Amino acid sequence: xxxxxxxxxxxxxxxxxxxxxxxxxxxxxxxxxxxxxxxxxxxxxxxxxxxxxxxxxxxxxxxxxxxxxxxxxxxxxxxxxxxxxxxxxxxxxxxxxxxxxxxxxxxxxxxxxxxxxxxxxxxxxxxxxxxxxxxxxxxxxxxxxxxxxxxxxxxxxxxxxxxxxxxxxxxxxxxxxxxxxxxxxxxxxxxxxxxxxxxxxxxxxxxxxxxxxxxxxxxxxxxxxxxxxxxxxxxxxxxxxxxxxxxxxxxxxxxxxxxxxxxxxxxxxxxxxxxxxxxxxxxxxxxxxxxxxxxxxxxxxxxxxxxxxxxxxxxxxxxxxxxxxxxxxxxxxxxxxxxxxxxxxxxxxxxxxxxxxxxxxxxxxxxxxxxxxxx
Ligand code: SF4
Numbered sequence: 614x615x616x617x618x619x620x621x622x623x624x625x626x627x628x629x630x631x632x633x634x635x636x637x638x639x640x641x642x643x644x645x646x647x648x649x650x651x652x653x654x655x656x657x658x659x660x661x662x663x664x665x666x667x668x669x670x671x672x673x674x675x676x677x678x679x680x681x682x683x684x685x686x687x688x689x690x691x692x693x694x695x696x697x698x699x700x701x702x703x704x705x706x707x708x709x710x711x712x713x714x715x716x717x718x719x720x721x722x723x724x725x726x727x728x729x730x731x732x733x734x735x736x737x738x739x740x741x742x743x744x745x746x747x748x749x750x751x752x753x754x755x756x757x758x759x760x761x762x763x764x765x766x767x768x769x770x771x772x773x774x775x776x777x778x779x780x781x782x783x784x785x786x787x788x789x790x791x792x793x794x795x796x797x798x799x800x801x802x803x804x805x806x807x808x809x810x811x812x813x814x815x816x817x818x819x820x821x822x823x824x825x826x827x828x829x830x831x832x833x834x835x836x837x838x839x840x841x842x843x844x845x846x847x848x849x850x851x852x853x854x855x856x857x858x859x860x861x862x863x864x865x866x867x868x869x870x871x872x873x874x875x876x877x878x879x880x881x882x883x884x885x886x887x888x889x890x891x892x893x894x895x896x897x898x899x900x901x902x903x904x905x906x907x908x909x910x911x912x913x914x915x916x917x918x919x920x921x922x923x924x925x926x927x928x929x930x931x932x933x934x935x936x937x938x939x940x941x942x943x944x945x946x947x948x949x950x951x952x953x954x955x956x957x958x959x960x961x962x963x964x965x966x967x968x969x970x971x972x973x974x975x976x977x978x979x980x981x982x983x984x985x986x987x988x
Contacts, residue, residue, distance in 0.1 A: 616666040616862050617693070619649065619685065620873030621674040622891050625706075629742045629812075630770075632804040634875035634889045635672040641891055645873075646681045648898040650688035652872050655903060657692035659880065660870050664693050666859035667701045673729075675705035679717050686722060700858045702727055702766075707745035707753040715760045725764040725857075726757055727797075733787040734780050737773055742808075747787075754791045764855060766795035771829045773801050774818045781829050785836045794855035798833055799848055800826060827975060834974075845927045847977060864922045884908045913986040916943050920984045924977065929968030943986065950984050 623642060624635045667689065669677075677685075689695060702725040703718065710728070718726070730750045732738050738745065745753070757765055767788060771781050788796055803810045803820070812818045834844055842850035846864060849857065862869060863879075871878040875889035888894050888904035897904035910918070916939045923930030936944045951967060954960040959973035959980060969977055 614665045614862065614867055615660045615662050616668065616859050616867065616869040617660070617664055617689065618859075618869055618871045618876055618878075619667070619669045619674075620871065620876040620887075621669060621671040621677060622874050623671070623676045624673045625676065625708075626742065626744060627808075629740075629808040630801060630804065632807050633672065636891065639676060641895065642676070642678075642681065644895050645891060646677070646684055648895045649873055650684055651898045652903065653685075653688040653692050655898075655901075656870060656872070659878075660693055660868070662694070662868075663696040664689075665696050665699060666862060667695075667699060668859040669701075669703045671704055673706050673709065674703050675709035675714065679721075682721050682723075700725055702857070702859055704729065706743075707750045710753045710757065712756060715756050715762075719760040719762065724762075725766070726762050727766040727768070727857075728753065728757070730754075730767045730788075731770045732773075732780075733784050737770075737776065737780065740773065740775070741770070751787065751791065754793060758792075763794070765793050766797060766851075766855075766857065767793050769796060769798045770801055771798060771833065772821055772826050774821060776821065776829075778825075778828060778832065781832060782836070785833065789836070789840045794852040795857065796837060796842065796850045797848055797857075798850070800830070830975065834971075843927070844974075847925050847974060861926075864926045865928075866919060866922060878905075883910055912939060913943075915939070917985045920947065921981055924967070924969055924981055924984070927968070929963070929966035932962070932965045932967055946986060947984055954980055954983075 620634070622635045622645070623639050624637055626637060627635075699722075701723050703723050704727045706729050729743075730745075731741055731743055733747045733750055735747050738747065754765065754767070769784055769788060771784075801809075803813050809818070813820065837850045838844055841852055843853065843856075844850050845856050846860070849860065851857070866879075868881040869879055871887060874887055874891050874894035876887045878885045885905050885907040888897065893904055919935070919938070920930060930947075932944065932947075935947060947967070951960050954973060955962070958970055959976065961968055961970050969980065973980055
């Protein structure tokens with residue numbers, strides 16, 4: 614199985630916390646889509662197998678117009694073997710999802726929407742420089758549902774300065790009340806080179822304490838799991854049958870092709886990264902050159918990635934696969950370093966898989982880094 618990720622490097626405006634590769638000048642949109650379709654053609658032999666997932670991420674894919682989607686779908690259908698049951702996700706911002714836009718999306722092969730809601734509180738939305746209001750977020754979800762989109766995911770952010778436990782409870786309650794089957798929830802991270810980071814450095818905002826962060830994460834898990842969501846990855850919660858198939862394939866180390874500037878690809882063995890520059894990307898494709906760098910992973914790097922991605926999920930790390938792929942030395946190293954966590958009930962083994970326990974999830978970063986191969 615393989616997936617295709619398509620990076621759309623345009624946003625109407627920038628959010629204060631975001632460090633993704635994206636820009637607000639949309640004048641190159643047509644040239645970008647042509648280059649993207651050309652890249653899909655040039656790289657078609659990299660994915661001879663069935664494509665089970667297609668993911669439009671960004672950036673803001675809902676800045677694309679219908680003619681752009683039509684061209685991209687034509688290119689995909691023409692050059693790839695798209696599975697009949699393919700999952701096709703489009704990330705979208707609530708303020709783009711007008712009645713006409715949702716109607717247009719519903720006529721395309723798109724069958725899953727990932728909506729960047731982040732919060733149902735107007736003050737928080739303003740703080741994050743989101744362009745939508747809380748009411749718009751609610752109306753958008755209902756509009757998408759009315760147009761037949763049952764498979765909807767939303768993003769919710771917690772750990773914001775000034776965020777209270779009450780507001781966080783309210784955000785979760787809204788998501789549950791809207792009957793959204795998938796929620797991805799992330800703690801605010803102060804990424805360098807963002808406005809949020811500069812505010813922090815200037816002392817104009819104060820991060821919340823570790824204890825409050827932990828309480829909010831606990832509330833997230835408890836609230837969602839008690840309403841039928843399965844906590845299948847550290848940041849992802851889905852009702853049965855609504856897990857993100859595309860993201861699950863990343864966590865299971867499956868092959869994917871990344872199209873567009875700054876898109877990553879994984880060929881099952883090594884990774885590559887397209888040039889993170891729209892202009893250089895378009896110029897390169899126009900002159901028949903793919904501007905990208907390949908990262909050849911050593912055995913220990915592959916082991917580290919396998920540990921990281923496996924432990925993040927409820928399926929855990931497959932210990933039999935660990936021996937087969939990496940040999941006895943890595944297997945013993947892993948179990949030796951896992952021992953103290955197994956003894957403290959922070960890790961457990963089930964069916965030859967090593968998994969985080971509920972308590973272990975809260976210190977997952979530390980556990981994973983202890984299991985990493987160093988040297
Ligand atoms: S968070 Fe999304 S909408 Fe905001 S700047 Fe980043 S990619 Fe664009």
